[in-house]
Amino acid sequence: MDRHRSLRLHIPEPRHRPGEPADFSDLRLPKAGAVERPPVHSSAFEMRDLAYALIRVLDEDGRAVGPWDPQLEADALRRGLRAMLLTRAYDDRMYRAQRQGKTSFYMKCTGEEGVAVAQALALEPDDMLFPTYRQQGLLIARDWPIVDMMCQVYSNSGDRLKGRQMPVMYSSRKAGFFSISGNLGTQFSQAVGWAMASAYKGDHRIAAGWIGEGATAEPDFHYALTFASVYHAPVILNVVNNQWAISCYQGIAGGEEATFAARAIGYGMPALRVDGNDFLATYAATRWAAERARSNLGATLIELFTHRVAAHSTADDPSRYRPADESEKWPLGDPIERLKQHLIGLGAWSEERHETMLKEVEEQVRAAGKEAEALGTLDRGPLPPVSTMFEDVYKEMPWYLRRQRDELGG
Amino acid sequence: MPAMNMVQALNSAMDVMLSRDPDVVIFGEDVGYFGGVFRATDGLQRKHGKQRVFDTPIAEGGILGVAVGMGAYGLRPVAEVQFADYIYPAMDQLISEAARLRYRSAGEWWAPLTVRAPCGGGIFGGQTHSQSAEALFTHVCGLKTVIPSNPYDAKGLLVSAIEDDDPVVFFEPKRLYSGPFDGHPEKPAVPWSKHALGEVPAGYYRIPLGKASVVRAGEEVTVLAYGTLVHVAAAAADESGIDIELVDLRSLRPVDIETIVASVQKTGRCVILHEATRTGGFGAELSALVQEHCFFSLEAPIERVTGWDTPYPHAFEWQYFPGPARVARALRKVMAA
Numbered sequence: 123m124d125r126h127r128s129l130r131l132h133i134p135e136p137r138h139r140p141g142e143p144a145d146f147s148d149l150r151l152p153k154a155g156a157v158e159r160p161p162v163h164s165s166a167f168e169m170r171d172l173a174y175a176l177i178r179v180l181d182e183d184g185r186a187v188g189p190w191d192p193q194l195e196a197d198a199l200r201r202g203l204r205a206m207l208l209t210r211a212y213d214d215r216m217y218r219a220q221r222q223g224k225t226s227f228y229m230k231c232t233g234e235e236g237v238a239v240a241q242a243l244a245l246e247p248d249d250m251l252f253p254t255y256r257q258q259g260l261l262i263a264r265d266w267p268i269v270d271m272m273c274q275v276y277s278n279s280g281d282r283l284k285g286r287q288m289p290v291m292y293s294s295r296k297a298g299f300f301s302i303s304g305n306l307g308t309q310f311s312q313a314v315g316w317a318m319a320s321a322y323k324g325d326h327r328i329a330a331g332w333i334g335e336g337a338t339a340e341p342d343f344h345y346a347l348t349f350a351s352v353y354h355a356p357v358i359l360n361v362v363n364n365q366w367a368i369s370c371y372q373g374i375a376g377g378e379e380a381t382f383a384a385r386a387i388g389y390g391m392p393a394l395r396v397d398g399n400d401f402l403a404t405y406a407a408t409r410w411a412a413e414r415a416r417s418n419l420g421a422t423l424i425e426l427f428t429h430r431v432a433a434h435s436t437a438d439d440p441s442r443y444r445p446a447d448e449s450e451k452w453p454l455g456d457p458i459e460r461l462k463q464h465l466i467g468l469g470a471w472s473e474e475r476h477e478t479m480l481k482e483v484e485e486q487v488r489a490a491g492k493e494a495e496a497l498g499t500l501d502r503g504p505l506p507p508v509s510t511m512f513e514d515v516y517k518e519m520p521w522y523l524r525r526q527r528d529e530l531g532g
Numbered sequence: 533m534p535a536m537n538m539v540q541a542l543n544s545a546m547d548v549m550l551s552r553d554p555d556v557v558i559f560g561e562d563v564g565y566f567g568g569v570f571r572a573t574d575g576l577q578r579k580h581g582k583q584r585v586f587d588t589p590i591a592e593g594g595i596l597g598v599a600v601g602m603g604a605y606g607l608r609p610v611a612e613v614q615f616a617d618y619i620y621p622a623m624d625q626l627i628s629e630a631a632r633l634r635y636r637s638a639g640e641w642w643a644p645l646t647v648r649a650p651c652g653g654g655i656f657g658g659q660t661h662s663q664s665a666e667a668l669f670t671h672v673c674g675l676k677t678v679i680p681s682n683p684y685d686a687k688g689l690l691v692s693a694i695e696d697d698d699p700v701v702f703f704e705p706k707r708l709y710s711g712p713f714d715g716h717p718e719k720p721a722v723p724w725s726k727h728a729l730g731e732v733p734a735g736y737y738r739i740p741l742g743k744a745s746v747v748r749a750g751e752e753v754t755v756l757a758y759g760t761l762v763h764v765a766a767a768a769a770d771e772s773g774i775d776i777e778l779v780d781l782r783s784l785r786p787v788d789i790e791t792i793v794a795s796v797q798k799t800g801r802c803v804i805l806h807e808a809t810r811t812g813g814f815g816a817e818l819s820a821l822v823q824e825h826c827f828f829s830l831e832a833p834i835e836r837v838t839g840w841d842t843p844y845p846h847a848f849e850w851q852y853f854p855g856p857a858r859v860a861r862a863l864r865k866v867m868a869a
């Protein structure tokens with residue numbers, strides 16, 4: 123041993139930076155259909171290789187191949203396509219609204235629409251969702267009115283959350299969509315707690331939680347896996363690996379040492395690593411995990427491998443830290459385009475029908491936008507009554523809050 | 533009525549609530565089969581089943597995260613954090629989540645959970661088994677904070693906390709578990725069976741949150757105290773011969789402002805006690821409240837007697853602990869003013 127050799131601190135660095143061409147040559151992408159589909163009662167140990175694989179169903183020509191093909195009817199596929207298109211159109215509109223000063227902040231999910239939409243459709247409508255901030259597609263796929271979502275983004279007089287939450291921190295008990303927190307990761311252990319409660323009560327509903335790959339470093343991720351594993355909680359724990367946590371590439375969260383799916387191996391939990399831009403693969407993996415959870419076989423970790431096409435938020439500028447052509451070069455394509463090609467290949471879709479649907483969702487967003495803006499925008503109002511600021515801190519308002527409300531003069 | 537020490541009274545409160553409400557579940561480190569390191573959940577798993585009273589991994593943040601999720605489902609989780617000193621990994625779930633869930637969802641969800649945690653020193657616990665962390669929680673809007681000083685209150689307050697639809701942090705002064713410790717470690721320990729408030733009804737009863745108790749009426753000085761310091765105050769009054777009105781706050785948030793104001797307006801003097809460190813402690817808030825509400829009734833500056841602004845030292849805990857001599861000194865000082 124050379125005792126005089128200096129130690130070196132390793133700081134992970136992405137393969138490309140602004141001014142360089144995007145380089146994804148290191149990605150190992152198995153062919154569509156190549157990954158086996160184990161029975162849902164398989165042990166985590168038997169199926170540990172799946173944590174390092176990548177489940178893909180749609181091949182280069184848009185055909186569905188292999189054991190993970192969920193064999194969905196064309197109607198279900200078109201429903202998914204429409205929800206993704208609507209999500210994208212909604213995002214574009216709200217992004218512009220922020221740029222026009224109508225609200226303070228916005229976050230798009232461009233390129234990741236397939237994750238939330240396919241997963242929402244793969245779950246039962248009364249399963250409980252614990253999302254993070256880039257799963258607006260869950261609400262849209264559950265047919266939640268986008269006017270209601272817009273009112274939240276505008277903090278206007280129609281905002282059910284009374285202007286208390288930053289834009290995109292939606293909450294909808296009716297849609298089974300848990301109140302979003304800005305503190306990353308907290309929802310993950312809460313999803314497990316909800317699932318444990320469901321099991322305790324002998325309910326039939328399962329829970330699903332979402333977390334970004336960056337936030338897997340937070341303790342709540344590990345709490346969630348520990349508790350889900352110990353108590354066999356009926357929950358699906360989803361890591362959306364979109365490659366970027368604001369400016370930090372996934373290597374800073376430890377993604378170069380092991381896949382995020384592989385985190386599950388140490389907890390004895392099955393892991394599925396999925397092409398998140400492949401609607402069919404995402405749907406099929408979620409169904410597999412849901413069936414496992416519903417059969418009292420416990421939790422599954424799913425890594426959804428995707429790419430954040432847009433900026434982190436309206437407060438971010440990705441040209442400062444990644445090449446401009448990154449999303450264009452992303453080797454797993456676009457979820458909407460891929461599902462569209464698949465439907466066309468099936469003879470169940472056409473460019474003309476696609477154009478018509480696109481116009482239809484854009485019109486739906488335009489009409490909803492008008493309706494929402496009639497209820498107010500953050501810059502111009504009307505906003506909820508300011509005295510509501512003091513409500514809901516507790517179930518009953520304590521003496522000092524009544525006094526503070528009077529002091530404000532609400 | 534049966535005589536109970538504080539641990540038995542807390543156990544009885546949980547037993548009663550497990551029997552009354554199928555949505556009550558109890559969990560934490562060592563609380564299940566073993567019944568807790570302080571025995572507070574002794575026998576509850578055997579009686580109510582392991583689905584309702586169970587052990588958890590050593591992960592306070594996970595315990596509270598899971599409790600928030602269970603609360604959102606509709607259960608009433610009662611989580612034990614083994615020592616108040618261990619609660620810090622759960623701060624994010626308590627402050628950012630449990631405390632704000634009702635607000636941020638405009639009442640769509642809430643966190644009807646109770647966190648029990650033994651607090652305070654006097655057991656040679658050093659800096660990691662002696663802390664009184666209440667002020668970190670009283671600062672948080674959306675949380676309620678409760679500290680009982682005797683078995684009767686402990687049971688009634690814990691029942692109220694479990695039934696409350698808001699999150700409650702329930703600190704249990706561990707030095708009071710077995711008896712009404714008055715700050716004299718050199719004296720033989722007195723058991724709760726010798727104390728009137730060690731008589732605890734076996735069944736269901738509540739003590740409302742937000743209501744203080746005037747445990748001793750008096751004319752000369754109002755003493756605001758909670759937990760162990762209630763008993764220390766009584767000893768200090770006996771030893772100094774000063775006629776104090778002793779207010780046991782019981783709930784720190786919401787605090788019973790009416791009882792505080794009525795007492796200070798009557799006596800014109802106020803001494804505030806807590807075992808926690810002084811700066812930014814709950815005593816500072818009490819002092820500000822008394823000043824805001826009773827300034828023109830005051831005949832002397834408000835005095836605080838607290839733990840020093842140091843960590844809790846293992847070998848010097850009785851020099852750290854604000855015992856009867858320090859309290860008596862403050863009483864004499866406000867009387868001399």
